[in-house]
Amino acid sequence: MTAVWFAALALLLAGPGPALLARARWTWQVPRAALVLWQAIALGAVLATLGAGLASLSLLFTEEPGFPFLERHGPVQTTLIGLTSTFVAVVTVRFWVVATLVGIRTRRRRNRHRDMVDLLHRKESTSEVDAALLAETGVRVLTGPGRVAYCVPGVHSRVVVSDAMLASLTPEEVRAVLAHERAHLRARHDLVLEGFTALHAAFPRVVSSQAALDSVRLLVEMLADDSARRRAGSLPLARALVALAGQPDCTSGEGAEMPVGSAALARVRRLAARPARRGLSLATYVAAVLVLGGPTLAVAVPWLQASYRALVR
Template identity: 75%
Template sequence: MTAVWFAALALLLAGPVPAALARARWTWQVPRAALVLWQSVALAAVLATLGAGLASLTLLFTEQPGFPFLARHGLLQTTLNGLTSFLVAVVTVRFWAVALLVGVRTRRRRNRHREMVDLLHRRESTGEVDRAVLGESGVRVLAGPGRAAYCVPGVRGNRVVLSDGVLQELTAQEVRAVLAHERAHLRARHDLVLEGFTALHAAFPRLVSSRSALDTVRLLVEMLADDAARRRAGSLPLARALVQLASAPGGDGEMAVGADAATRVRRLAQRPAGECGAGDRALPRRGLAVTVYAVAAVVLLAPTAAIALPWLLTSWDFLTR
């Protein structure tokens, strides 16, 4: 029954657990720790899936398949083992196929996008803010009345793309906040985090997977970039810029997040940048972060170890007979 328990754990970590965790609002106070917890849940789901596959293979190699197996374990366990093997095969193939497909398509799209913004980049300055932005490395300014601000990550070079509308309508402080936000995405490689969750969401069947994981992780990475930006430029300029750009279309790592913009603005108003380590609220927030990190370690290690260790001991006894 080890394979069945592994499969049950994988399904639990792919559906009900993310759905419940997505409803929590305390994660907004410690987005970095919450993101680690989300990654632990996702990795534990992958490990449990692989464990179910290995446990199924162990039965096939240690016992005779077909009627001898059915006679020894009964119809229920034989059926569950067969369904588990089928689920593991589907999830494993879909995960690696989607991961490869998403990676290839995303990098091709980013390469084309990078070439396009380099080609359309406006190099003539029309003002003090414009001149300062054009002088920064990796920044591209596109002509047009629209308001767009986003980043294009990549191995060949990162780009932060701004439109003329942003430079004309935002103040110098707000533009600095926008640049700090997008560069925070690039430094932390949030695009890779989102790619992993995209592949994991697509790997599990829709009936058992939860889209809340992908949506919540997207919001958390935006909050992390917000925290980095307000430490450099302040909360008020960032909030003003976010309001201005809330309805603007963008690319990878764009500031606009639709309905989540109001949530992020309210969060920026709660705690000034640079004060997370001072005041009476610092210790509860720090304690919450430590607790979340501990829970992430337990989620990753405890359930898998509780099932894996007995299976490993049984397999070792069989091999050393």
């Protein structure tokens, strides 16, 4: 029955766990630890699913010769093992196919986008701020009426800003925006989101429902905000967030925008709030270790012991 326990664990980590965490607001105080917890839940669900498949397969190899499988386990258990094996095979194949397609499409789209901004960007500076910006590697200034500030992640990354954005923000606010975008690029937040995007594309109703994906996106933004406020200060960053609310950001996915009324407001409010106590961060990391390690080990250790006994018998 180990396979069934693994499958139950996978369903628990894929359903109620993410649903609860997506609704939580305390995670905003500790975005880094909360992202680790999200990753622990997602990885735990994947490992439990693979564990269910391996446990089902191990039954086939530990059978005694000449002893019919159906007689040994009975029809109910045999049906459960068959269903679990099929479920795990479908889930595994679907995830890897979708993850590969998401990875290929994302890189193609980014390469096209980078080529486009490299072609269209303005080379001549019009002010001191402009000249300093244009001298920085990877920064591209586009002309146009839209107030744009985003990044194109990857090995050859770009930070893209527009004339209108530079004209509407003070130099301190521009510095805060650039620090935010560089934090995304430096920490490769795009890779964190790519994993959750692939999970969401493969299983839109479970571990990465839309609410879960939005929650992870917001935490990534808050993490970049924390880095930017250490470099440029909270006030310039908050002013820039208000000015640019609703504009696309590099980590938000294809054509997605940060909503003006909810996410941007939450980000501005937390910039004015007191920093989180270390205890909350530590408790969240401990929860991540327990989520990933505790249930998995509780199921895996007895199964490994049983498999070892069967092999040395």
